[in-house]
Amino acid sequence: MSDYNFAYLDEQTKRMIRRAILKGLAIPGYQVPFASREMPMPYGWGTGGVQVTAACLTPDDTLKVIDQGADDTTNAVSIRRFFEKTAAINVTQATSDATVIQTRHRIPEEPLNEDQILVYQVPIPEPLRFLEPRETETRKMHALEEYGLMHVKLFEDISQHGQIATAYAYPVKVEGRYVMDPSPIPRFDNPKMEMAAIQLFGAGREQRIYAIPPYTQVVSLDFDDYPFEASKAEGACALCAADHTYLDEVIVDDDGGRMFVCSDTDYCESRRQAGHIGEQGTPYGKDAA
Amino acid sequence: MTPLLDVQNLSKNYGQRIGCKDVSFDLYPGEVMGIVGESGSGKSTLLNCLAGHLEPDHGKVLFDTKTDGLKDTVTMSEPERRMLGRTDWAFVHQHARDGLRMGVSAGGNVGERLMAVGARHYGNIRAQAADWLGRVEIREDRIDDRPTAFSGGMQQRLQIARNLVTGPRLVFMDEPTGGLDVSVQARLLDMIRELVRDLELSAIIVTHDLAVVRLLADRLMVMKDGHVVETGLTDQVLDDPQHSYSQLLVSSVLQV
Numbered sequence: 202m203s204d205y206n207f208a209y210l211d212e213q214t215k216r217m218i219r220r221a222i223l224k225g226l227a228i229p230g231y232q233v234p235f236a237s238r239e240m241p242m243p244y245g246w247g248t249g250g251v252q253v254t255a256a257c258l259t260p261d262d263t264l265k266v267i268d269q270g271a272d273d274t275t276n277a278v279s280i281r282r283f284f285e286k287t288a289a290i291n292v293t294q295a296t297s298d299a300t301v302i303q304t305r306h307r308i309p310e311e312p313l314n315e316d317q318i319l320v321y322q323v324p325i326p327e328p329l330r331f332l333e334p335r336e337t338e339t340r341k342m343h344a345l346e347e348y349g350l351m352h353v354k355l356f357e358d359i360s361q362h363g364q365i366a367t368a369y370a371y372p373v374k375v376e377g378r379y380v381m382d383p384s385p386i387p388r389f390d391n392p393k394m395e396m397a398a399i400q401l402f403g404a405g406r407e408q409r410i411y412a413i414p415p416y417t418q419v420v421s422l423d424f425d426d427y428p429f430e431a432s433k434a435e436g437a438c439a440l441c442a443a444d445h446t447y448l449d450e451v452i453v454d455d456d457g458g459r460m461f462v463c464s465d466t467d468y469c470e471s472r473r474q475a476g477h478i479g480e481q482g483t484p485y486g487k488d489a490a
Numbered sequence: 491m492t493p494l495l496d497v498q499n500l501s502k503n504y505g506q507r508i509g510c511k512d513v514s515f516d517l518y519p520g521e522v523m524g525i526v527g528e529s530g531s532g533k534s535t536l537l538n539c540l541a542g543h544l545e546p547d548h549g550k551v552l553f554d555t556k557t558d559g560l561k562d563t564v565t566m567s568e569p570e571r572r573m574l575g576r577t578d579w580a581f582v583h584q585h586a587r588d589g590l591r592m593g594v595s596a597g598g599n600v601g602e603r604l605m606a607v608g609a610r611h612y613g614n615i616r617a618q619a620a621d622w623l624g625r626v627e628i629r630e631d632r633i634d635d636r637p638t639a640f641s642g643g644m645q646q647r648l649q650i651a652r653n654l655v656t657g658p659r660l661v662f663m664d665e666p667t668g669g670l671d672v673s674v675q676a677r678l679l680d681m682i683r684e685l686v687r688d689l690e691l692s693a694i695i696v697t698h699d700l701a702v703v704r705l706l707a708d709r710l711m712v713m714k715d716g717h718v719v720e721t722g723l724t725d726q727v728l729d730d731p732q733h734s735y736s737q738l739l740v741s742s743v744l745q746v
Binding site: 332341345347349350352353356357359360361424425426427 | 569594601606610634
């Protein structure tokens with residue numbers, strides 16, 4: 202057993218965070234202020250998500266942490282280790298085995314179920330921030346449901362690029378009321394937000410928690426003549442041949458060579474295990490990496 | 491005929507200092523009211539109280555709302571007041587950058603009020619924005635430029651277009667020609683006069699420039715130290731001022 206209190210935070214703090222989470226679930230999409238604590242990691246690395254995860258974990262939980270869909274990047278590995286050390290819980294890379302999934306900027310490809318909690322790391326929770334810098338004003342706009350400004354951003358996109366060019370952090374309206382920033386997930390993931398799992402959003406530096414309860418209506422904002430489109434890179438994964446997943450572009454040489462691979466590493470791996478092989482893939486278990 | 495705006499005993503103090511005191515007047519549909527006075531006479535305070543930007547200490551501001559008739563905007567709920575602020579009212583600031591979003595294109599600026607009242611069809615919003623840019627003499631090919639790329643006069647015209655696009659009935663203008671050179675001022679005044687006549691707008695124009703009110707206003711109110719010292723038809727007040735301060739004001743205008 203470690204010398205830390207279970208999951209690092211003291212019980213009073215976890216209680217305070219749980220209160221904020223419950224309030225957030227009661228008012229879907231509403232940003233609940235909370236007394237964010239100093240965490241042993243820099244702001245921007247997921248201090249908000251870590252605190253929400255810490256408040257949700259029980260000793261029986263199995264944790265999965267992903268960063269841009271990948272289980273093996275620095276951010277994901279360090280947060281996973283952090284909870285292994287401070288909470289002595291089981292960790293996994295398999296989406297279906299996890300009960301709590303902390304994520305940075307992706308929703309796993311595999312549909313989540315009712316027994317799972319998805320925790321997002323949020324850099325800037327206020328969707329109106331870059332249009333209206335005054336927090337007093339944006340709060341009022343949320344309270345009075347004055348969301349015309351959000352469409353101004355999409356309007357600007359269309360007049361500059363001929364289409365809605367916002368590709369991530371695409372604003373959504375939750376249950377017909379609050380406009381919410383879904384954290385910088387690609388807009389490809391937006392339709393998945395109407396899911397069976399609980400979704401919690403933690404912004405550490407900005408001291409806000411918000412939430413989407415299971416099966417809640419989440420609508421991506423758009424115009425009548427420019428409807429929302431969940432977009433992804435054209436092509437299929439070079440390793441597992443999936444053409445329905447969100448793809449990362451990987452530059453492979455300095456000659457303009459590139460390949461597309463699934464951003465969700467666990468999903469890609471399980472497909473390769475099942476025998477799907479992409480253009481540059483090798484049968485599962487035979488590659489060097 | 492019911493007045494569009496009925497102001498009764500409006501007062502606003504800043505601590506011990508008087509902002510404006512006991513101001514009462516009526517404004518009828520289609521009428522343009524000028525408020526003149528020197529700096530610090532309470533013109534802008536009064537205008538901000540009328541437009542709901544400041545809360546007055548005493549008095550009523552009754553506005554003829556479309557649904558409920560005359561209603562006190564001081565005591566109405568904030569959502570209602572803000573709704574008025576983006577539908578029936580318009581506010582033209584002295585400095586265009588106070589009233590514009592400088593980081594948003596001209597089209598977006600004009601379209602904002604439309605989207606704020608629920609327009610969700612890009613093509614229609616853009617067409618309306620283009621139409622309004624034309625009406626304020628901004629070429630349509632500037633629609634995607636940001637206001638930062640516009641001259642002062644164009645910014646002011648853009649601000650006017652942005653305000654008038656939702657068809658307001660009452661326009662508040664705070665020194666609309668301040669800081670513009672005279673030839674630009676003249677064109678802007680011409681344009682405002684045309685718009686006011688065409689759209690049958692009511693307007694309250696605060697200015698210290700007597701030429702502006704001479705051209706635009708039907709009626710005039712002269713303020714000094716927070717008090718209204720003289721009211722009357724514009725020509726009457728300017729040609730035959732009664733109060734000593736009005737006389738001073740009129741005689742202070744430089745003759746070229």
